[in-house]
Amino acid sequence: MIYTLEGHSLKHAVEEMLFHLLPTVTLTQADAVQDGAYCRSRLEERDGIAQACAVACIDGMTRESVRSASVEGLPPLERKRVVTELVKTTVYEAVVPALSQPPVWGSLTGVRPAKLARGLIERGMSRGEAAQHLREHFHVTPARTALTIRAAATAMTLDRAIGTEDISLYVGIPFCPSRCYYCSFVSATTAQSGHLIEPYLDTLCGEIAQTAALVRAAGKRVQSVYIGGGTPTTLDEAQLTRLLKTLKQNFDFSHLREYTVEAGRPDTITPGKLHMLRAAGVGRVSINPQSMDDAVLAAIGRRHTAADVLRAFDQARQAGFSVINMDLIAGLTGDTPERFARTIDTLLGLSPENITVHTLAIKRGADLTDKAAAAAQRESVSRMLDGASEALQAAGYGPYYLYRQKFTAGGFENVGWCRPDTECFYNVTMMEELQTILSLGAGGVSKRVDRDTGWIERTNNPKYPLEYIRAADRLAEGKRRLLFPNR
Ligand code: SF4
Known part of the structure; x- marks a missing residue:
């Protein structure tokens, strides 16, 4: 599959998500899409709003996902986290309809899901709200969400x-x-x-x-x-x-x-x-x-x-x-x-x-x-x-x-x-x-x-x-x- 990046250089994020979804496919970065399977990832920023768009063409079907978020006044590291997540989420949403089954971890590619859940809880969410966030925002299955919340709870106990x-x-x-x-x-x-x-x-x-x-x-x-x-x-x-x-x-x-x-x-x-x-x-x-x-x-x-x-x-x-x-x-x-x-x-x-x-x-x-x-x-x-x-x-x-x-x-x-x-x-x-x-x-x-x-x-x-x-x-x-x- 060919992929292109426009308006950003988050090559690793795009490749990681594509490999997560399509592990059997060989990925090649190109300047422009050609016939066949491709994924285009674009990022624009205007008036403090970052907007990511991904278009994926797989098996002759083309699908698009667009998401945006405010990055106004964010420190550089936080801004990078937000735009990386936008780019990954749009690639996920453009590609996942082409799969016979979505991955059990949804769009989460990180190695420490419980650390992510702990962060949500420590920033003020209840365990139930953190679980809902994992399910709805990252499309994690209920079984994996339950695993994650239990592991996060154990870590919070030992942390004390x-x-x-x-x-x-x-x-x-x-x-x-x-x-x-x-x-x-x-x-x-x-x-x-x-x-x-x-x-x-x-x-x-x-x-x-x-x-x-x-x-x-x-x-x-x-x-x-x-x-x-x-x-x-x-x-x-x-x-x-x-x-x-x-x-x-x-x-x-x-x-x-x-x-x-x-x-x-x-x-x-x-x-x-x-x-x-x-x-x-x-x-x-x-x-x-x-x-x-x-x-x-x-x-x-x-x-x-x-x-x-x-x-x-x-x-x-x-x-x-x-x-x-x-x-x-x-x-x-x-x-x-x-x-x-x-x-x-x-x-x-x-x-x-x-x-x-x-x-x-x-x-x-x-x-x-x-x-x-x-x-x-x-x-x-x-x-x-x-x-x-x-x-x-x-x-x-x-x-x-x-x-x-x-x-x-x-x-x-x-x-x-x-x-x-x-x-x-x-x-x-x-x-x-x-x-x-x-x-x-x-x-x-x-x-x-x-x-x-x-x-x-x-x-x-x-x-x-x-x-x-x-x-x-x-x-x-x-x-x-x-x-x-x-x-
Ligand atoms: S480290 Fe573990 S997996 Fe690797 S050779 Fe040794 S026993 Fe086998």
């Missing part, structure tokens, strides 16, 4: 427990025993990069000591720790022990309310590691089957079976973990709504405190040229998610956080479900950007959140293990700038 001095820590271990076919993370396999684990740990322990000194000097308190990856339990017991000891020796954990380690793959879990984690104060582990169907596990390149997951879960309970999360992915190769429903049933039989249901992310430019196959996949994922939502709610789980990845199959979402009072504090604060999070290790993105203004500043660690190891003497600089912004 965060003081200005409270921060959280993320520690990344970007190694895995093998690579899953669908993986979109930076993670190295032990076969290729196992020799880097020891030097990586050396660098990480150095970064821990430097960061802890900065945290102490800034008078900050650590509220939660999340060790993720990759698969942290790829480390052997001695390496894990060293990591956790280093954390404990350097940081003051007396204000810690949550300590999570992703034990991701059952083929990396041993009773010895679990007991060591528990003894070190870890209270929450994540054991991630993704599917409990052996054929699906084999199709996605996991080197374990469903029985291995059951064994790892049992070992975690025996080690004393009272909060266990299990991740699933809807839309994996070879999975069907019926198989996915059996996976959910099996997990419910285990009664983990948290179950996180992800949607498979598809990369932009992935081979989606077969429109019929893409539509069938969307339909299949939709049934998986609806079935999961129904079964989880019937079993007493509620949604506590959600986020959307760009370019997920069908534009769906990832939702964390929990039994009452077992929500993961870190997941909520990280996704809702409620507090400063310092990220240690390769690929870590640290964010300073100004809780008064909402202003966010970021600093990134090098992405890959080798780059990270080579940057050992520079790792504290970014965090120093975040913690001492005025020096």
Whole structure:
């Protein structure tokens, strides 16, 4: 599809909306429309009124949408937000009648719908009014609106427990025993990069000591720790022990309310590691089957079976973990709504405190040229998610956080479900950007959140293990700038 921009340069906004609505279509910007499918987006401003117009021609039918809003006297950032929304909404309204089904998230393309809802509530709307706004203004379905409002309410409750001095820590271990076919993370396999684990740990322990000194000097308190990856339990017991000891020796954990380690793959879990984690104060582990169907596990390149997951879960309970999360992915190769429903049933039989249901992310430019196959996949994922939502709610789980990845199959979402009072504090604060999070290790993105203004500043660690190891003497600089912004 060709698209043109007139009177504005909001290319990203237009492309994002078109991809959201037409993920199988190749987009090309042009100066003028030609025969065939196109979308023209125009923006004009006169007498303090911005007016956006989109005209879309799809399958020989042409449709137009026009919207306007006052931008009189708005500060530049707010003006940009208003006109971007106008442009996106008009593109949405011009294109959506051509679809067999509108997206469940309507015209919302952002990754944090609950943060948007929280903003509406904090600016004075009741929860009911915010829900109505999501449904009527953004065309979000009632089911997704309900999810969003519940996640926003959880975030608002946890927000009250965060003081200005409270921060959280993320520690990344970007190694895995093998690579899953669908993986979109930076993670190295032990076969290729196992020799880097020891030097990586050396660098990480150095970064821990430097960061802890900065945290102490800034008078900050650590509220939660999340060790993720990759698969942290790829480390052997001695390496894990060293990591956790280093954390404990350097940081003051007396204000810690949550300590999570992703034990991701059952083929990396041993009773010895679990007991060591528990003894070190870890209270929450994540054991991630993704599917409990052996054929699906084999199709996605996991080197374990469903029985291995059951064994790892049992070992975690025996080690004393009272909060266990299990991740699933809807839309994996070879999975069907019926198989996915059996996976959910099996997990419910285990009664983990948290179950996180992800949607498979598809990369932009992935081979989606077969429109019929893409539509069938969307339909299949939709049934998986609806079935999961129904079964989880019937079993007493509620949604506590959600986020959307760009370019997920069908534009769906990832939702964390929990039994009452077992929500993961870190997941909520990280996704809702409620507090400063310092990220240690390769690929870590640290964010300073100004809780008064909402202003966010970021600093990134090098992405890959080798780059990270080579940057050992520079790792504290970014965090120093975040913690001492005025020096
Ligand atoms: S376990 Fe997770 S991080 Fe590791 S390869 Fe699989 S999807 Fe990627």
